[in-house]
Amino acid sequence: LAKTTQPISMDSYEGQEVNITCSHNNIATNDYITWYQQFPSQGPRFIIQGYKTKVTNEVASLFIPADRKSSTLSLPRVSLSDTAVYYCLVGSDTGRRALTFGSGTRLQVQP
Amino acid sequence: DAGVIQSPRHEVTEMGQEVTLRCKPISGHDYLFWYRQTMMRGLELLIYFNNNVPIDDSGMPEDRFSAKMPNASFSTLKIQPSEPRDSAVYFCASSLASLNSYEQYFGPGTRLTVT
Numbered sequence: 001l002a003k004t005t006q007p008i009s010m011d012s013y014e015g016q017e018v019n020i021t022c023s024h025n026n027i028a029t030n031d032y033i034t035w036y037q038q039f040p041s042q043g044p045r046f047i048i049q050g051y052k053t054k055v056t057n058e059v060a061s062l063f064i065p066a067d068r069k070s071s072t073l074s075l076p077r078v079s080l081s082d083t084a085v086y087y088c089l090v091g092s093d094t095g096r097r098a099l100t101f102g103s104g105t106r107l108q109v110q111p
Numbered sequence: 112d113a114g115v116i117q118s119p120r121h122e123v124t125e126m127g128q129e130v131t132l133r134c135k136p137i138s139g140h141d142y143l144f145w146y147r148q149t150m151m152r153g154l155e156l157l158i159y160f161n162n163n164v165p166i167d168d169s170g171m172p173e174d175r176f177s178a179k180m181p182n183a184s185f186s187t188l189k190i191q192p193s194e195p196r197d198s199a200v201y202f203c204a205s206s207l208a209s210l211n212s213y214e215q216y217f218g219p220g221t222r223l224t225v226t
Contacts, residue, residue: 046216101153
């Protein structure tokens with residue numbers, strides 16, 4: 001799986017938009033980009049997945065530039081409940097379905 | 112759906128004892144994963160199954176760890192004998208082959224403490 005690099009931590013305030021960028025310079029042609037969220041004392045939760053350009057769902061947006069060497073998870077108008085660790089993962093759908101988690105980005109939302 | 116169910120939620124045991132963690136995946140899901148999370152090592156994949164067959168157990172730390180999936184609705188992770196370094200939160204997750212490749216549903220975890 002391609003190695004990913006993301007900030008260790010970020011701080012924000014309620015109501016702000018938060019963008020977390022993940023670098024994956026060695027992404028392969030078949031690789032997808034997936035983001036998970038983990039609250040304290042809970043298992044990770046799937047947020048969004050994409051291959052190129054932009055993907056949006058009810059929780060977040062995922063922006064992927066043309067070269068796909070990075071991606072940005074965008075959380076609109078965060079609230080205190082968005083305080084969590086966010087993981088960026090890269091992998092291909094070539095049979096191995098297992099996830100390899102990095103250290104993630106710890107997002108702290110302040111009132 | 113109740114989601115992925117794990118039991119027990121907390122387990123405290125003494126070194127040398129056998130520990131069995133249990134998991135019930137979401138009905139209809141054909142992949143089941145066992146992960147372990149610690150502060151030092153983060154979230155690690157231990158083993159995963161497809162249609163009840165173990166596919167990749169390269170993450171299992173050593174022979175003290177074993178996992179089984181006797182049917183589509185039940186899996187166990189056993190540690191025998193347990194050691195203090197096995198203390199961690201163990202997560203079970205399941206997924207469906209037809210979903211997005213990496214969309215997995217995690218259970219609430221079992222917090223294991225070995226004294």
